[in-house]
Amino acid sequence: MAPTACFDCKEARAVIIRPKNRHKLCRACFIKVFETEVHETIIGTNLFFPGERVAIGASGGKDSTVLAAVLKTLNEQYNYGLDLCLLSIDEGIRGYRDDSLETVKRNALQYEMPLDILGYSELYGWTMDQVVEQVGKKGNCTYCGVFRRQALDRGAARLGIKHVVTGHNADDVAETVMMNLLRGDLPRLSRGTSIVTSSDASDIKRSKPLKYAYEKEIVLYAHHRQLDYFTTECIYSPEAFRGSARTLIKDLEKIRPSSILDIVKSGEDMAALVPVEVRGAGKSKQAGAEEESAGGCGSQNGRTSGGEMAAMEKQLTENDAAESLETEIKIPNGVRVKPNRGPTGKAVKAQTIKHCERCNYISSQRICKACTLLDGLNRNRPKTAIEVGVGMEDEESSSTLMRQMERAQLSAT
Amino acid sequence: MPAKELNKPCMECQDAEFELTVRKRQLCSLCFKRFIAHKVQSRLSVYRAFGLDGPKTQLLLPVSFGVSSSVLLHILNTDRQHRLDNGRPLGYDFKILVIEPSTVAATGVPFDQNYEALEKNFPMHNISRIPFHNIFDYVPEMEEIMQEYAGTKFMDDSTRSNEERLAAFRASISTPTSRTDVDTVLLTRLIVEFAKKSGCESVIWGDSDSRLAAKALAGVAKGRGASLTWQVSDGMSPWGVRFEYPLRDLYKAELLQYESVCAELSDIVIPDQPPSDNVLTKNLSIDELMLRYVQNQGAKYPGVMANVARTANKLNPSTTDNAPTCALCAGLVGNVKGNSGVTVANQAEDNHSSQFCYGCMRSRPEELC
Numbered sequence: 001m002a003p004t005a006c007f008d009c010k011e012a013r014a015v016i017i018r019p020k021n022r023h024k025l026c027r028a029c030f031i032k033v034f035e036t037e038v039h040e041t042i043i044g045t046n047l048f049f050p051g052e053r054v055a056i057g058a059s060g061g062k063d064s065t066v067l068a069a070v071l072k073t074l075n076e077q078y079n080y081g082l083d084l085c086l087l088s089i090d091e092g093i094r095g096y097r098d099d100s101l102e103t104v105k106r107n108a109l110q111y112e113m114p115l116d117i118l119g120y121s122e123l124y125g126w127t128m129d130q131v132v133e134q135v136g137k138k139g140n141c142t143y144c145g146v147f148r149r150q151a152l153d154r155g156a157a158r159l160g161i162k163h164v165v166t167g168h169n170a171d172d173v174a175e176t177v178m179m180n181l182l183r184g185d186l187p188r189l190s191r192g193t194s195i196v197t198s199s200d201a202s203d204i205k206r207s208k209p210l211k212y213a214y215e216k217e218i219v220l221y222a223h224h225r226q227l228d229y230f231t232t233e234c235i236y237s238p239e240a241f242r243g244s245a246r247t248l249i250k251d252l253e254k255i256r257p258s259s260i261l262d263i264v265k266s267g268e269d270m271a272a273l274v275p276v277e278v279r280g281a282g283k284s285k286q287a288g289a290e291e292e293s294a295g296g297c298g299s300q301n302g303r304t305s306g307g308e309m310a311a312m313e314k315q316l317t318e319n320d321a322a323e324s325l326e327t328e329i330k331i332p333n334g335v336r337v338k339p340n341r342g343p344t345g346k347a348v349k350a351q352t353i354k355h356c357e358r359c360n361y362i363s364s365q366r367i368c369k370a371c372t373l374l375d376g377l378n379r380n381r382p383k384t385a386i387e388v389g390v391g392m393e394d395e396e397s398s399s400t401l402m403r404q405m406e407r408a409q410l411s412a413t
Numbered sequence: 414m415p416a417k418e419l420n421k422p423c424m425e426c427q428d429a430e431f432e433l434t435v436r437k438r439q440l441c442s443l444c445f446k447r448f449i450a451h452k453v454q455s456r457l458s459v460y461r462a463f464g465l466d467g468p469k470t471q472l473l474l475p476v477s478f479g480v481s482s483s484v485l486l487h488i489l490n491t492d493r494q495h496r497l498d499n500g501r502p503l504g505y506d507f508k509i510l511v512i513e514p515s516t517v518a519a520t521g522v523p524f525d526q527n528y529e530a531l532e533k534n535f536p537m538h539n540i541s542r543i544p545f546h547n548i549f550d551y552v553p554e555m556e557e558i559m560q561e562y563a564g565t566k567f568m569d570d571s572t573r574s575n576e577e578r579l580a581a582f583r584a585s586i587s588t589p590t591s592r593t594d595v596d597t598v599l600l601t602r603l604i605v606e607f608a609k610k611s612g613c614e615s616v617i618w619g620d621s622d623s624r625l626a627a628k629a630l631a632g633v634a635k636g637r638g639a640s641l642t643w644q645v646s647d648g649m650s651p652w653g654v655r656f657e658y659p660l661r662d663l664y665k666a667e668l669l670q671y672e673s674v675c676a677e678l679s680d681i682v683i684p685d686q687p688p689s690d691n692v693l694t695k696n697l698s699i700d701e702l703m704l705r706y707v708q709n710q711g712a713k714y715p716g717v718m719a720n721v722a723r724t725a726n727k728l729n730p731s732t733t734d735n736a737p738t739c740a741l742c743a744g745l746v747g748n749v750k751g752n753s754g755v756t757v758a759n760q761a762e763d764n765h766s767s768q769f770c771y772g773c774m775r776s777r778p779e780e781l782c
Contacts, residue, residue: 044755181633182717184724193754212756244710251702252634254695256590258775259634265756265771266638272751273642273728309714316716320436 008033016224019216019257027224034213034221038070039078041212045195048163050081055161057152058086058107058115060100063167065107065229066218067210071165072111086111087164089151090119091144092127103230110228118155120147124370126377134377143377146369150361153204161204168208171215171249174260177267178245183312190274193267214260241308433670442674449663449671450488456647456659457617461504472507472657473613475604478514478527478683482619484668485660487675489617490535507617509540510607512600514683516545516576522683530680543607546575548599551606558740562769563778589698591776594635597700598742598773605652615655623665623707625658625722631703636756637772640744642730645722649730651743661722664715665708739770746770 003013004024012026018033025033042048056071058064068086075082088104091097101117108115121127124147131143156164176192191197196207210218222229252259355361356368363369423431423441425448431439435448460470474489476482489507496503511531514522532540548555559582560569567585569578586592608616620628629645632638643650650656660668672678688705697705711718737746746767748754756771769777 041755045753177633178630181630181721181724184720186724186727189724195754248630248706251694252699255697255699255702256588256635256775258636259699261756262636262771262775263634265636265754266633268752268754268756269639269731269745269749270633270641270728272749273639273731275727275729278727309717312720313714313716316720320716 016220019214019220019253020261022257031221031224034217035070035073035077038209038213039074041195042074042080042209047195047207047209048080048082051083052081052163053083053085053159053161054163054165055085055087055116055152055156055159056113057164057166058088058104059167060088060103060107060230061167062218062222062227062229062231063169063210063215065103065167065227066213066222067165067167068107068111068113069225069227070221071209072113084111084113085159085161086113086115087152087155087159087161088115088117089148089155090117090121091148092120092129094129100230103228106228116155116159118151118158120151123147123151123154124374126374131377143373146373150359150368150370152206153361156204163205163207165207165209167210169210169213169215169218170260170264173208173211173267174249174263175242175245177263177270178248179241182245183241186274186278189267190271190279193264193271212261212264244309432674435667435670445674446488446491446671449484449667450492452662453485453488453659454492456661457505457657460615469503470505470615471611471613472505473510473604473608473611473616474507475510475512475616475618476531477512477619478524478531478681479619479685480668480672480682481621481624481660481665483678483682484671484675485617485619486535487671487678490538494537507538508611508613509535509538510604511540511542512603513542513544517596517600524683527681527683534677534681541607541611543603544576545600545603546579548579548603548606549575551610552602555602562741562773566778585778586776587778589696590635590700591778593698593700594772594776595741601742602652605650605654608654609652613654615657616650617657617659619660620658621660621663621665621668622719622722623711624704625661625725626711626718627700627703627707629721629725630706631700632772634699634703635772636775637742637744637770639731639749640742640772641725642728645725646728646730647726651738661726664711664719737767739773740768741773742770744770744772 006012006014006026006029007023008025008029012028014024014026016025016027016030017023018025018030048054054071056064056068058068068084071082071084074080075084086104086108088101090101104115104117107113119127128140128144132140135143152164152166156162173193177189180186180189180192195209195211196205221227249260249263252263256262354363354366356363356371357366358371359368361368361370365372367375419427419430421431421439423429423444424438425440425444429441429443432442433440433445435445440448460472474482474486476486486509493503493506495501509531511528514524528542552558556569556571556578560567563582563585567582569582571578573581583592583596586595604616625645629641632641632644637644642648643656645658647657647661648655672682688701688708694702707718707721731745731749736750738744739746746769
C-alpha cells in the first residue's frame with residue numbers, strides 16, 4: 001500500500017493517526033499542531049502575563065514533562081516572556097518517586113530550568129510510605145492529595161512564585177466531570193473544569209494548560225520529541241468513582257474519539273449552570289486537592305475497591321427510607337403552588353476563607369485539612385482520631401479514616 | 414368480623430397476601446400500584462393546583478409501546494377514571510401520541526395489534542398516530558435544515574416521498590452514535606410540534622429514572638451538557654412547551670413489576686430486546702453504552718445511578734435571551750453564559766457554519782470519525 005501523505009502539509013509521509021480526530025499526520029505537523037493547540041488555549045484564556053514567574057509542578061511523568069517541554073518551546077517561539085522553573089514534590093514513595101525524581105533532575109538540565117524539590121517528610125514529618133503503613137492502602141490518596149496541594153503551594157511561596165501550572169490533561173478533566181456527576185457533587189462540578197482554580201481563595205494561582213490535550217497525544221508528543229520521562233503508575237490505587245469514570249471514558253473514546261473533549265465542553269457548560277448558592281458550599285478549598293489528586297499523581301490503573309460507591313449507595317438508600325417516613329402536608333385547593341425546582345429552598349452556609357491556626361495555610365476551618373489529617377497520624381492512640389474525624393466537615397473521608405483507625409487498632413492489639 | 418387468615422400479609426393494608434417486594438416492603442398488587450402511582454402524581458401535582466373552575470391544562474403523552482410510557486399511561490388513566498367516578502376535578506387532561514414505531518426503528522417492528530389493544534383499553538382518550546416522516550409536514554423548515562446540516566454529501570430530492578427523503582437523510586449519517594443522536598432530536602421536534610398544534614402545554618415523557626441517568630451521562634458525553642436542563646430536568650423546553658418527567662422517582666425494574674401486575678398492558682407493551690453480548694463496544698452508540706452502564710452499575714448501586722438524574726435536575730436552566738440557538742436541536746450555540754472554555758473556539762477551525770450547536774456538529778455526517 002502506498003504511504004499516505006500528511007493531512008496538513010500533504011507532502012511528508014503520515015506516521016501518526018491523531019487520536020483526537022483520526023487525521024493522518026507527519027511527525028513535524030503533529031508536533032506543530034499539538035503545540036499550536038496548547039498555544040491557543042493559553043492565548044484564549046489569557047493564562048499568563050509577560051514577565052510572570054511560573055512554576056511547573058513536575059513529577060517526571062509524561063504529562064508534566066510534556067508540559068515543561070511545550071511551555072519552553074512556546075515561551076521562546078511566541079515570546080511569552082515567562083520565567084519558568086520546575087517544582088517537584090517528593091511524596092516519599094520508595095520505588096516510585098526516587099526514580100522519577102532522577103528524571104526531573106535530568107529535565108532541569110535539559111530545559112535549563114531551575115529545580116526545587118520539597119519532601120513530605122520535610123514538610124509534614126511523614127513520607128507516604130509511612131502514611132500507608134499507618135492507614136493502609138485504602139484512602140491514602142486523600143492524604144497524598146491534601147498534602148501535595150499544600151506542598152506545591154508552599155514550594156511556590158518559598159520561591160516567591162504566584163502561579164503553578166500542572167500537567168492535568170483532557171482525560172483527567174473529563175474523568176473529573178463524570179466522577180462528580182456520578183457522585184452528585186455539584187460544588188466540585190462547578191469548579192473541576194475551569195482552567196484556573198482557586199485564584200479567589202489562595203495567593204497562588206493554579207492552572208492546567210494541557211486541559212484540552214488528549215492523554216494519548218501527550219504520549220505521542222513525548223515519544224516523537226524523544227522526551228525523557230518516567231513511566232510508572234503510583235503503586236497505591238485510585239478511588240472507586242474515579243476508576244468507574246475512567247473505564248467509562250475509555251469505552252467512550254473507542255466509540256467516538258472526540259468524546260473526551262465533548263465531556264470537557266459539557267462539564268464547562270454545566271459548571272456555569274450550577275446554582276450559585278451551591279457552588280462554594282460544603283467542601284473547603286483543600287477538597288480541590290482531592291479532586292485533582294488521583295488524576296495528578298499519574299496513577300493509571302482502574303483497580304477499584306468499590307467501597308466508596310457502596311458507601312454512597314448505603315447513604316442514599318437510607319435517605320430514601322427516611323423520606324418515605326415523612327408526612328405529606330397537603331396545601332388546600334385553590335392555592336397555586338409554584339413548583340419548587342432545584343435545591344433553592346435549602347439554606348447554605350456561606351464559606352469564609354480563614355487561615356489555619358497551626359500552619360497559616362488557607363482553610364475554611366479553624367484547622368486546615370492537612371493539619372487535621374496529621375493530627376490523626378501523629379496520635380499514638382488511634383481512638384482519638386475518631387473524634388477528629390467526626391469534627392471534620394468532610395464526612396466521606398472521616399468515615400474512611402475512622403474505619404481505618406479502628407482496623408489499625410484491632411490489628412495492633 | 415374475624416381477620417383474614419393470611420400467611421404473609423401486605424405491609425400496607427394487612428388485608429391481602431403480599432405479591433411484590435418494592436424498596437424492601439412487601440406489598441399486595443393494589444398497594445404496590447398505589448405506591449407507584451403516588452410517586453407519579455406527586456410529580457404532576459403542579460398541574461392540579463387549580464380550584465374547581467380552574468382551566469384544564471392539556472398535556473401530551475407520547476407512547477412508544479415500551480414499558481415505561483405504557484405504565485405511565487396506565488397510571489394517568491387510572492387516576493383520571495377515579496376522579497371522574499368520584500366527581501372530583503381533573504386539573505389536567507392528556508392526549509396520547511403514537512409515532513409509528515415501524516417508521517422509527519430500522520427493523521420495522523409490527524405494532525398494529527399493540528395499537529389496537531391501546532385503542533381498545535383506553536377508548537376514552539384522544540389517540541393520534543403519525544409516522545416519523547410527517548416531520549416534514551409538522552416542521553416545514555426541516556428540509557432546509559437537513560440539507561444544511563448534512564452538507565454536500567446529501568442531496569434532498571423533493572420529488573420523492575417524505576418517507577424516502579427521511580430515510581435518505583438518516584442514511585447519510587454514518588455512525589450509530591450520531592444516528593441515534595439525530596433521531597432523538599428529530600423525534601423530539603416532531604412531538605413538540607404536535608403538542609403545539611394540538612394545544613398541549615406540556616409533554617410528559619415516560620423516561621424512568623434509569624433512563625434519565627443514562628440520558629444525562631450520554632448527553633454529557635456527546636457535548637450536550639447545557640441541554641440537560643430540559644432533556645433530563647423538568648422545565649421549559651426551548652420551544653415554549655414544558656417537559657415533565659413524572660417517572661423520575663421510579664426505577665425501570667419497578668415499572669416492569671407494575672407491568673407484570675397489569676393484565677391490560679400485556680397486549681400493548683412491546684418487550685425490550687435483551688442487549689446483545691456480541692457487539693463490540695466501539696460499534697455501540699453512546700446512548701446504548703450508557704444505558705448498559707446504568708443497567709450494570711444500577712444492579713449493584715441503584716441509588717448512585719438514580720442520583721445522577723437528580724443531580725442533573727438541580728442545574729439552573731441557562732439564560733438564553735437573544736443567544737443564538739441551534740437550528741436543529743434548539744440547544745445553545747456557543748458556550749453557556751459564564752463558561753469561558755475554548756472548546757468552541759477550537760471547533761470554529763473546522764469552518765463549519767455556526768447555525769448548529771456543539772452537540773449537533775459532532776453528529777454531522779461530514780465529521781471524520
